[in-house]
Amino acid sequence: MNRFPLWKNIVIGITLVVAFLYALPNFFGEVPAVQVSPIRTTEKVDTALLGQVESLLKAANVAYSGVQLSGNSIKARLASTDLQIQAKDVLQKGLGERYTVALNLLPASPAWLSAINAMPMYLGLDLRGGVHFLLEVDMKAALEKAAIRYQNDFRAELRSAKIRYGRISREGDAVSVHFATRDQRDAAINKLGTAFTDLAYTAEDQAEAFTLTARLKPEAEKQVQEFALQQNITTLRNRVNELGVAEPVIQQQGASRVVVQLPGVQDTAKAKDILGRTATLEIRMVDELADPLALAQGQAPFGTDIVPTREGTLIAVKKDVVLTGDSITNATPGFDNATGQAAVHINLDGSGARIFKDVTRENVNKRMAILLIEKGRVEAITAPVIREEIGGGRVQVTGMESAQEASDVALLLRAGALAAPMQIVEERTVGPSMGAENIEKGFHSNLWGFLAVTLLMTIYYRVFGLFSSIALAINGFFLIALLSMIQATLTLPGMAAIALTLGMAIDANVLINERIREELRSGATPQAAIHAGYERAWATILDSNLTTLIAGIALFWLGSGPVRGFAVVLCLGILTSMFSAVTVSRAMVNLTYGRQTRLAKVSI
Amino acid sequence: MLEFFPFKKTIPFMSWGKVTTAISLLTFLFSVWALWDKGLNLGVDFTGGTLIEVSYDQPANMPEIRGALEKTGLPEISVQNFGTSHDVLIRLPVKHDANAAETSNIVMSALQTADSTVELKRVDFVGPQVGKELYDSGALALLVVAFGIMAYLAIRFEWRFAVAGMLANMHDIVIILGVFAFFQWEFTLTVLAGVLAVLGYSVNESVVVFDRIRENIRKMRGATIPHIIDDAITRTMSRTIITHGSTQIMVLSMLFFGGEALHNFALALTIGIMFGIYSSVLVASPLLLMFGVKREHFIKPVEKKEEAVV
Numbered sequence: 001m002n003r004f005p006l007w008k009n010i011v012i013g014i015t016l017v018v019a020f021l022y023a024l025p026n027f028f029g030e031v032p033a034v035q036v037s038p039i040r041t042t043e044k045v046d047t048a049l050l051g052q053v054e055s056l057l058k059a060a061n062v063a064y065s066g067v068q069l070s071g072n073s074i075k076a077r078l079a080s081t082d083l084q085i086q087a088k089d090v091l092q093k094g095l096g097e098r099y100t101v102a103l104n105l106l107p108a109s110p111a112w113l114s115a116i117n118a119m120p121m122y123l124g125l126d127l128r129g130g131v132h133f134l135l136e137v138d139m140k141a142a143l144e145k146a147a148i149r150y151q152n153d154f155r156a157e158l159r160s161a162k163i164r165y166g167r168i169s170r171e172g173d174a175v176s177v178h179f180a181t182r183d184q185r186d187a188a189i190n191k192l193g194t195a196f197t198d199l200a201y202t203a204e205d206q207a208e209a210f211t212l213t214a215r216l217k218p219e220a221e222k223q224v225q226e227f228a229l230q231q232n233i234t235t236l237r238n239r240v241n242e243l244g245v246a247e248p249v250i251q252q253q254g255a256s257r258v259v260v261q262l263p264g265v266q267d268t269a270k271a272k273d274i275l276g277r278t279a280t281l282e283i284r285m286v287d288e289l290a291d292p293l294a295l296a297q298g299q300a301p302f303g304t305d306i307v308p309t310r311e312g313t314l315i316a317v318k319k320d321v322v323l324t325g326d327s328i329t330n331a332t333p334g335f336d337n338a339t340g341q342a343a344v345h346i347n348l349d350g351s352g353a354r355i356f357k358d359v360t361r362e363n364v365n366k367r368m369a370i371l372l373i374e375k376g377r378v379e380a381i382t383a384p385v386i387r388e389e390i391g392g393g394r395v396q397v398t399g400m401e402s403a404q405e406a407s408d409v410a411l412l413l414r415a416g417a418l419a420a421p422m423q424i425v426e427e428r429t430v431g432p433s434m435g436a437e438n439i440e441k442g443f444h445s446n447l448w449g450f451l452a453v454t455l456l457m458t459i460y461y462r463v464f465g466l467f468s469s470i471a472l473a474i475n476g477f478f479l480i481a482l483l484s485m486i487q488a489t490l491t492l493p494g495m496a497a498i499a500l501t502l503g504m505a506i507d508a509n510v511l512i513n514e515r516i517r518e519e520l521r522s523g524a525t526p527q528a529a530i531h532a533g534y535e536r537a538w539a540t541i542l543d544s545n546l547t548t549l550i551a552g553i554a555l556f557w558l559g560s561g562p563v564r565g566f567a568v569v570l571c572l573g574i575l576t577s578m579f580s581a582v583t584v585s586r587a588m589v590n591l592t593y594g595r596q597t598r599l600a601k602v603s604i
Numbered sequence: 605m606l607e608f609f610p611f612k613k614t615i616p617f618m619s620w621g622k623v624t625t626a627i628s629l630l631t632f633l634f635s636v637w638a639l640w641d642k643g644l645n646l647g648v649d650f651t652g653g654t655l656i657e658v659s660y661d662q663p664a665n666m667p668e669i670r671g672a673l674e675k676t677g678l679p680e681i682s683v684q685n686f687g688t689s690h691d692v693l694i695r696l697p698v699k700h701d702a703n704a705a706e707t708s709n710i711v712m713s714a715l716q717t718a719d720s721t722v723e724l725k726r727v728d729f730v731g732p733q734v735g736k737e738l739y740d741s742g743a744l745a746l747l748v749v750a751f752g753i754m755a756y757l758a759i760r761f762e763w764r765f766a767v768a769g770m771l772a773n774m775h776d777i778v779i780i781l782g783v784f785a786f787f788q789w790e791f792t793l794t795v796l797a798g799v800l801a802v803l804g805y806s807v808n809e810s811v812v813v814f815d816r817i818r819e820n821i822r823k824m825r826g827a828t829i830p831h832i833i834d835d836a837i838t839r840t841m842s843r844t845i846i847t848h849g850s851t852q853i854m855v856l857s858m859l860f861f862g863g864e865a866l867h868n869f870a871l872a873l874t875i876g877i878m879f880g881i882y883s884s885v886l887v888a889s890p891l892l893l894m895f896g897v898k899r900e901h902f903i904k905p906v907e908k909k910e911e912a913v914v
Contacts, residue, residue: 425734426734427705429727445861449855456849497801511847547757551753558748559797562797
């Protein structure tokens with residue numbers, strides 16, 4: 001009765017081999033590597049670049065142990081971290097600004113394991129070091145920005161339809177237009193209603209004034225918010241590319257949040273600065289007639305905003321935005337040919353170039369302000385006088401304090417504008433040494449705990465205890481293999497969960513062993529006792545594991561970050577333990593005792 | 605056969621009902637008092653704020669660090685040693701302005717100016733909104749787990765078992781929280797995960813005993829309910845000790861080798877395991893008696909046809 005059919009033994013054997021193979025890569029560790037990827041995600045890497053990377057490394061006498069093309073990047077393995085940094089410098093210099101060269105770690109497992117897709121688990125930030133940010137997009141600002149755009153569009157539309165209008169004002173995300181007569185107002189509603197279908201219009205009659213107020217329809221509002229989030233994610237991706245991070249994670253979380261994970265980033269202040277910066281550029285005309293004294297008292301002339309300049313003076317700029325950062329196609333740092341001052345050279349897209357040309361032609365000898373808006377603070381970087389019409393969409397902006405600042409501003413402009421400001425609402429940074437320490441701690445917790453449990457089990461249950469311990473070790477392999485197969489991210493709480501599941505998984509074997517003992521005590525033959533022990537313990541094992549599974553699922557559902565990792569391991573561990581504790585240990589018992597028909601005694 | 609617990613006779617656990625109820629009640633009240641009077645020492649995960657861990661090559665010069673930080677003008681900075689004399693933990697309360705995320709940069713640059721050997725080990729910054737969300741979803745998780753397990757027990761056993769099991773385990777949870785409040789140990793997300801795992805784990809203990817009770821009810825026809833329960837507990841005693849012993853070994857291993865990051869997690873589990881054993885045996889089962897569990901709840905009585913009374 002205690003014999004498995006051959007197929008069952010074979011299935012168990014195969015699962016063991018598979019589990020062992022897929023768990024194996026985790027024990028080889030990692031080798032330092034450099035990763036080359038193009039800054040623009042649309043660009044592809046090819047074998048030509050691969051050859052270039054190899055020849056660059058050879059020319060600089062940097063020994064490498066393999067270059068491979070994977071995904072949209074080229075990875076080169078190096079023998080040490082010193083060589084890694086050397087290689088990074090060599091490649092960055094040789095390949096120029098079109099590519100980013102990032103430090104990375106690659107699995108050190110042999111090629112045949114990678115060939116069967118056996119990869120190690122991905123290490124979480126708390127184990128490899130790096131930064132985790134949660135950014136919240138300011139949706140109110142996104143809606144206001146949309147309203148500002150409509151404000152300008154209304155003006156153009158009404159002008160081209162030759163409808164006379166008074167003042168166009170904006171309050172929050174609502175745009176109001178004032179008219180002298182009701183007919184004009186109604187004509188405007190008709191005209192605008194067909195031109196801008198995303199808006200809901202309400203008419204209001206006041207003494208001497210007729211107004212219409214436009215507001216985004218709820219579904220359009222949702223669309224604006226979704227667009228803002230997507231645009232911000234794209235912008236973040238570009239900025240992260242500029243930072244040169246090997247395997248960044250940029251993901252939407254919920255309706256208004258973005259998760260950014262940058263493994264291995266050391267200079268967190270710089271990363272935070274670049275990511276958190278909501279720098280947008282706006283070009284507006286300066287109101288020359290404004291009285292400096294009134295400005296100092298905070299009284300802005302009608303239709304203007306007061307903005308401080310770099311020199312510390314105040315100027316009034318018109319509320320109408322000539323151009324925004326959206327029109328910028330490229331920005332590079334450089335120097336002004338005439339003065340040698342630090343400058344940023346900006347290229348504009350087609351429509352931006354056209355608008356810029358028109359505005360500069362119409363406003364020769366007037367001042368134009370270039371505003372940098374950062375974290376809600378507006379500052380005029382420079383407010384030059386327009387000497388002549390500027391065509392061709394090439395603009396040079398001076399007024400930066402240093403070459404470093406010019407290059408920072410260029411980077412921000414090039415990486416695109418954010419559709420709406422973002423704020424860091426959560427940060428988790430783990431230094432590189434801390435990561436290594438955490439791995440060691442997690443590993444030792446598991447190792448010593450496991451050895452102590454094995455000792456206890458073997459002393460208490462003898463051969464059956466040994467079987468139980470082997471089953472427990474196999475459970476560990478199953479769990480690691482499964483986590484590796486689904487490419488789960490291992491975190492420190494995850495490692496704690498492995499230790500905890502190992503401690504709890506032994507429960508199934510204890511239940512079985514106790515049952516067998518009981519059956520023996522009540523006079524059953526060893527074979528019958530083994531059989532009954534496994535059969536009767538099963539219902540209890542199932543019940544007790546399912547309650548823990550309920551807790552695990554709730555944790556996964558409601559938890560975040562580290563708690564989730566803990567929950568995944570806990571749930572998977574329960575599932576694998578039911579197989580290893582019941583089936584695998586039974587197979588060992590069956591193979592040892594099952595064939596002896598007259599078994600007089602078992603070691604339990 | 606090596607047996608730590610060769611119980612030949614059934615131990616009369618149920619007759620200790622008064623004593624165990626008194627003990628439970630006292631510890632429970634003590635925990636409630638600690639929670640009410642001192643409250644949980646919630647970590648930045650839940651309160652929001654900034655936590656920075658740094659280490660130095662030589663033992664940290666605390667007055668110098670404090671002095672450097674005071675110059676930043678940031679309010680209410682707390683500085684303390686953490687683990688060893690080389691490691692320093694800096695806490696800042698949550699700030700309600702847009703640049704709260706910059707706090708850690710300001711602190712780090714101030715520390716670097718004072719002593720360039722400082723090494724950043726960890727920064728946790730949690731905004732007030734996120735902290736509140738984590739707190740809410742944590743509380744929700746606790747409720748969902750409790751009701752999920754109760755529903756499962758009610759389906760698999762009977763409602764009396766479900767309620768008894770759940771009360772016993774909530775009693776464990778309150779005691780863990782009470783101890784954390786009393787000693788003012790920091791309560792973080794990881795600790796919460798540990799508490800929830802305890803909830804699942806310690807119900808598991810009750811399930812094993814309940815399973816035996818159900819089996820005994822069917823088998824031991826002549827016995828009284830208290831005797832049936834005593835027998836069930838006695839027979840599962842050895843398993844209880846070995847299983848929890850093994851789990852506790854793993855937890856102790858985390859406590860000793862897991863470092864500061866897993867320290868409080870392991871503490872929560874240790875308390876959970878200890879009280880889990882106690883409550884499953886000496887709280888859940890007396891409750892079961894109190895709720896009046898009967899043989900008929902598991903064995904369908906032969907239906908007697910009532911005769912119509914004229």
